[in-house]
Amino acid sequence: xxxxxxxxxxxxxxxxxxxxxxxxxxxxxxxxxxxxxxxxxxxxxxxxxxxxxxxxxxxxxxxxxxxxxxxxxxxxxxxxxxxxxxxxxxxxxxxxxxxxxxxxxxxxxxxxxxxxxxxxxxxxxxxxxxxxxxxxxxxxxxxxxxxxxxxxxxxxxxxxxxxxxxxxxxxxxxxxxxxxxxxxxxxxxxxxxxxxxxxxxxxxxxxxxxxxxxxxxxxxxxxxxxxxxxxxxxxxxxxxxxxxxxxxxxxxxxxxxxxxxxxxxxxxxxxxxxxxxxxxxxxxxxxxxxxxxxxxxxxxxxxxxxxxxxxxxxxxxxxxxxxxxxxxxxxxxxxxxxxxxxxxxxxx
Amino acid sequence: xxxxxxxxxxxxxxxxxxxxxxxxxxxxxxxxxxxxxxxxxxxxxxxxxxxxxxxxxxxxxxxxxxxxxxxxxxxxxxxxxxxxxxxxxxxxxxxxxxxxxxxxxxxxxxxxxxxxxxxxxxxxxxxxxxxxxxxxxxxxxxxxxxxxxxxxxxxxxxxxxxxxxxxxxxxxxxxxxxxxxxxxxxxxxxxxxxxxxxxxxxxxxxxxxxxxxxxxxxxxxxxxxxxxxxxxxxxxxxxxxxxxxxxxxxxxxxxxxxxxxxxxxxxxxxxxxxxxxxxxxxxxxxxxxxxxxxxxxxxxxxxxxxxxxxxxxxxxxxxxxxxxxxxxxxxxxxxxxxxxxxxxxxxxxxxxxxxxxxxxxxxxxxxxxxxxxxxxxxxxxxxxxxxxxxxxxxxxxxxxxxxxxxxxxxxxxxxxxxxxxxxxxxxxxxxxxxxxxxxxxxxxxxxxxxxxxxxxxxxxxxxxxxxxxxxxxxxxxxxxxxxxxxxxxxxxxxxxxxxxxxxxxxxxxxxxxxxxxxxxxxxxxxxxxxxxxxxxxxxxxxxxxxxxxxxxxxxxxxxxxxxxxxxxxxxxxxxxxxxxxxxxxxxxxxxxxxxxxxxxxxxxxxxxxxxxxxx
Ligand code: SF4
Numbered sequence: 001x002x003x004x005x006x007x008x009x010x011x012x013x014x015x016x017x018x019x020x021x022x023x024x025x026x027x028x029x030x031x032x033x034x035x036x037x038x039x040x041x042x043x044x045x046x047x048x049x050x051x052x053x054x055x056x057x058x059x060x061x062x063x064x065x066x067x068x069x070x071x072x073x074x075x076x077x078x079x080x081x082x083x084x085x086x087x088x089x090x091x092x093x094x095x096x097x098x099x100x101x102x103x104x105x106x107x108x109x110x111x112x113x114x115x116x117x118x119x120x121x122x123x124x125x126x127x128x129x130x131x132x133x134x135x136x137x138x139x140x141x142x143x144x145x146x147x148x149x150x151x152x153x154x155x156x157x158x159x160x161x162x163x164x165x166x167x168x169x170x171x172x173x174x175x176x177x178x179x180x181x182x183x184x185x186x187x188x189x190x191x192x193x194x195x196x197x198x199x200x201x202x203x204x205x206x207x208x209x210x211x212x213x214x215x216x217x218x219x220x221x222x223x224x225x226x227x228x229x230x231x232x233x234x235x236x237x238x239x240x241x242x243x244x245x246x247x248x249x250x251x252x253x254x255x256x257x258x259x260x261x262x263x264x265x266x267x268x269x270x271x272x273x274x275x276x277x278x279x280x281x282x283x284x285x286x287x288x289x290x291x292x293x294x295x296x297x298x299x300x301x302x303x304x305x306x307x308x309x310x311x312x313x314x315x316x317x318x319x320x321x322x323x324x325x326x327x328x329x330x331x332x333x334x335x336x337x338x339x340x341x342x343x344x345x346x347x348x
Numbered sequence: 349x350x351x352x353x354x355x356x357x358x359x360x361x362x363x364x365x366x367x368x369x370x371x372x373x374x375x376x377x378x379x380x381x382x383x384x385x386x387x388x389x390x391x392x393x394x395x396x397x398x399x400x401x402x403x404x405x406x407x408x409x410x411x412x413x414x415x416x417x418x419x420x421x422x423x424x425x426x427x428x429x430x431x432x433x434x435x436x437x438x439x440x441x442x443x444x445x446x447x448x449x450x451x452x453x454x455x456x457x458x459x460x461x462x463x464x465x466x467x468x469x470x471x472x473x474x475x476x477x478x479x480x481x482x483x484x485x486x487x488x489x490x491x492x493x494x495x496x497x498x499x500x501x502x503x504x505x506x507x508x509x510x511x512x513x514x515x516x517x518x519x520x521x522x523x524x525x526x527x528x529x530x531x532x533x534x535x536x537x538x539x540x541x542x543x544x545x546x547x548x549x550x551x552x553x554x555x556x557x558x559x560x561x562x563x564x565x566x567x568x569x570x571x572x573x574x575x576x577x578x579x580x581x582x583x584x585x586x587x588x589x590x591x592x593x594x595x596x597x598x599x600x601x602x603x604x605x606x607x608x609x610x611x612x613x614x615x616x617x618x619x620x621x622x623x624x625x626x627x628x629x630x631x632x633x634x635x636x637x638x639x640x641x642x643x644x645x646x647x648x649x650x651x652x653x654x655x656x657x658x659x660x661x662x663x664x665x666x667x668x669x670x671x672x673x674x675x676x677x678x679x680x681x682x683x684x685x686x687x688x689x690x691x692x693x694x695x696x697x698x699x700x701x702x703x704x705x706x707x708x709x710x711x712x713x714x715x716x717x718x719x720x721x722x723x724x725x726x727x728x729x730x731x732x733x734x735x736x737x738x739x740x741x742x743x744x745x746x747x748x749x750x751x752x753x754x755x756x757x758x759x760x761x762x763x764x765x766x767x768x769x770x771x772x773x774x775x776x777x778x779x780x781x782x783x784x785x786x787x788x789x790x791x792x793x794x795x796x797x798x799x800x801x802x803x804x805x806x807x808x809x810x811x812x813x814x815x816x817x818x819x820x821x822x823x824x825x826x827x828x829x830x831x832x833x834x835x836x837x838x839x840x841x842x843x844x845x846x847x848x849x850x851x852x853x854x855x856x857x858x859x860x861x862x863x864x865x866x867x868x869x870x871x872x873x874x875x876x877x878x879x880x881x882x883x884x885x886x887x888x889x890x891x892x893x894x895x896x897x898x899x900x901x902x903x904x905x906x907x908x909x910x911x912x913x914x915x916x917x918x919x920x921x922x923x924x925x926x927x928x929x930x931x932x933x934x935x936x937x938x939x940x941x942x943x944x945x946x947x948x949x950x951x952x953x954x955x956x957x958x959x960x961x962x963x
Contacts (some may be wrong), residue, residue: 027813057808058805058807058808058809059805061805063647066816074813074815074826078811079812079813080812080813081647081650081815082813082814082816082817083643083815083816084670084673084816087639087640087670090636090639090643091643091646091650093633093643094606094633094645094646094647094649094655095648095650095651096647097606097633098606098631098647099652101806119637119640123635123636319631319633322626323626323629323630325626326626327626330627331627332627332628333599333627333628335599338625339596339763339765339766340582342582343383343529345386347573347576347578
């Protein structure tokens with residue numbers, strides 16, 4: 001039974017009756033991010049994407065933690081829960097595990113998800129609760145006004161690191177693959193079409209989907225992803241991941257390295273057969289992990305798209321199955337029978 | 349040989365042995381026999397701190413105390429009349445609690461040179477005269493057991509292991525306990541190992557027969573059943589009762605139960621128990637940490653479940669921020685704190701009442717939370733239902749303060765039928781509540797309870813957002829308006845202050861006591877037993893027990909002020925006393941001991957008498 005839901009992340013969510021539009025998903029609250037913030041583009045992309053899912057708006061929930069991006073739920077005309085720092089995956093886990101009829105989205109940032117909430121993130125991923133986690137990665141703390149984050153590059157000069165940050169950053173994709181995630185993808189705030197395509201697959205995946213979204217914080221870390229947006233450089237450094245397609249752009253190509261990992265070489269230096277063909281459904285996460293490491297050195301070659309999409313039964317579904325099995329085996333619970341169970345005796 | 353039967357009105361037995369000797373099981377079985385015989389009883393297990401301390405050492409001693417009587421009793425008893433000591437460590441660790449003249453049944457086989465050395469006995473106390481002031485029964489329990497099992501096809505080790513059943517058989521004879529249920533229990537427990545089942549039954553019977561035939565025991569005892577009110581009874585521990593109370597709360601509220609929990613002593617048994625009841629639609633979630641446990645419970649509550657998290661003090665400290673979120677989002681949530689000795693890790697297997705102020709105030713901001721404390725193991729059932737009632741009716745997190753003593757102690761419980769339980773259901777909000785008939789105001793309050801509507805995802809037209817940021821009255825939109833914040837702080841406080849809690853009842857048989865002894869939580873038994881003693885000795889004392897610690901019963905100030913003196917024993921340094929002094933300007937007399945152990949009735953009787961005498 002669990003298998004039949006594979007690839008059907010929304011199978012248990014009731015369908016909307018009429019046609020929905022972007023307007024249906026806009027709340028009446030004034031959006032209050034800094035002008036020019038990448039969050040605007042992501043919000044607009046999500047609002048315009050939601051009608052496509054065709055599910056009841058009232059069965060959609062956005063849960064967030066704390067940070068600039070975590071204001072997101074207030075702007076969606078769905079159910080929403082703006083919670084506390086780092087805890088959104090835990091709160092969403094309780095909600096999604098007890099309500100399989102909901103489409104639950106977690107909105108988080110690099111500090112929220114990878115620093116204070118790191119534990120909840122990795123456990124949500126390994127459990128595979130039916131959640132879509134959108135991780136807005138701007139590589140900085142915005143709301144607290146510009147300290148370095150767990151994804152900031154080493155040596156980052158910020159208010160809290162005037163001589164440069166010392167700690168090696170997390171690579172969110174590597175972390176997610178290592179944490180047993182079934183669905184891992186990366187996209188970018190400025191590319192709505194790509195964002196939509198990734199969100200579509202994330203929603204369809206039954207289980208936890210992690211989508212890293214490169215997001216520009218124009219106030220504290222402006223142009224962090226400029227190279228990926230620059231029309232000149234963009235196509236040279238981006239490696240689009242598409243299932244069944246060779247991983248390459250006009251100048252670069254990926255192949256198996258003698259070290260056991262992957263390497264990027266000049267496209268014209270190898271034969272087409274040598275180029276690695278992307279398989280998002282490969283149960284072995286090794287290549288997905290190796291792909292995630294191609295970011296180093298920074299912005300030389302950046303894979304964008306779905307790294308991994310592998311189905312396994314979702315936690316909420318397995319949990320429901322146990323409840324059903326318990327009832328099937330011994331019938332529904334009877335309170336009197338339970339209370340009078342064990343060794344009882346009667347006094348007349 | 350006909351043996352003499354002596355009548356007793358009550359007995360306190362302590363079974364003590366190495367943690368591998370099965371003393372908890374032995375105690376449990378003797379308790380079950382005693383319960384089915386119809387005595388009133390109360391039990392107190394005492395676990396070693398380590399899971400497997402080295403065999404035969406003092407830290408490895410595990411014990412189980414049982415008090416049973418032909419009348420109603422309130423505590424597991426101050427001092428044992430009988431000590432069953434399975435090895436020298438068990439004797440040494442418990443002898444100081446044993447009054448002169450008490451019986452000692454010692455397993456002579458274990459009093460070897462090596463075992464004696466391990467605990468620092470130079471000479472065998474069973475053989476010198478050092479135990480002359482007690483009635484010593486030195487019985488070779490191990491070798492008698494092995495001998496009785498000679499014919500069985502089991503290893504010597506398995507035969508030796510059955511010595512606790514031999515001891516149980518002997519004690520069952522000594523106190524005229526019914527044996528059928530124990531035999532049935534052994535057969536079920538070892539159903540998959542028939543040889544072990546048979547040999548354990550044989551060991552149990554051999555112990556029983558040994559008592560009957562040997563001259564070492566010339567007297568057996570009879571303790572008549574206690575006159576309990578008619579009904580079906582079972583023996584129940586606090587953790588079990590609490591878990592069943594939560595199941596009942598789920599049924600009676602018509603809400604699916606979601607438990608988010610992280611294993612912690614002494615609360616884990618609630619998680620274990622609830623995990624067994626999936627037939628009731630109960631979802632149990634073992635989280636990655638304490639914070640995720642309460643977070644998931646709160647997320648489930650947002651989705652319409654009865655969200656519960658269970659923990660002990662260190663876990664409550666970690667959950668504080670999420671409880672604050674539940675306070676401000678005004679969602680129902682039950683936080684169970686099975687208190688243990690602190691601070692920090694403290695003494696996880698020992699009891700204390702030191703989390704009261706944390707439960708009340710351990711969060712940032714003005715963050716009022718109702719607090720309920722059960723008085724006895726079986727009261728944990730009712731307290732859980734009451735906590736759920738308040739959480740659901742007022743949409744608020746509720747703290748339920750049990751403790752290690754209640755959690756592991758047990759007593760007979762008159763099982764209620766479902767029909768007797770209150771209906772605590774409150775329907776979800778499904779319609780817009782704005783004046784225009786179409787808008788939904790998630791923070792528009794019920795005029796009477798001040799509770800906000802509980803509209804759950806999946807309800808069309810009521811889509812709304814909640815969160816930790818201050819909300820505008822009514823709409824729930826983000827608001828930094830100063831007077832709105834002041835209003836919301838006061839509204840949240842007024843909602844909790846207005847919770848309907850029953851009046852404080854005072855027990856004063858003659859009605860003319862001038863001294864009141866007040867308690868809360870698990871001190872109920874020892875305080876009530878102490879008050880009885882004082883009254884038997886002619887002293888006049890009134891007794892009252894607080895179950896609701898926030899809000900207090902409406903009449904509490906009046907009660908406190910109507911006595912010349914108010915004595916308040918607490919297993920902390922005076923936390924409730926601090927509150928009562930501040931709130932009611934009453935000069936409370938505190939009595940505090942923080943030893944990780946419950947009070948003894950005799951000790952408290954002395955304290956009460958002193959206060960009366962100082963009048
Ligand atoms: S601080 Fe940065 S991330 Fe935050 S709203 Fe402003 S631009 Fe956006």
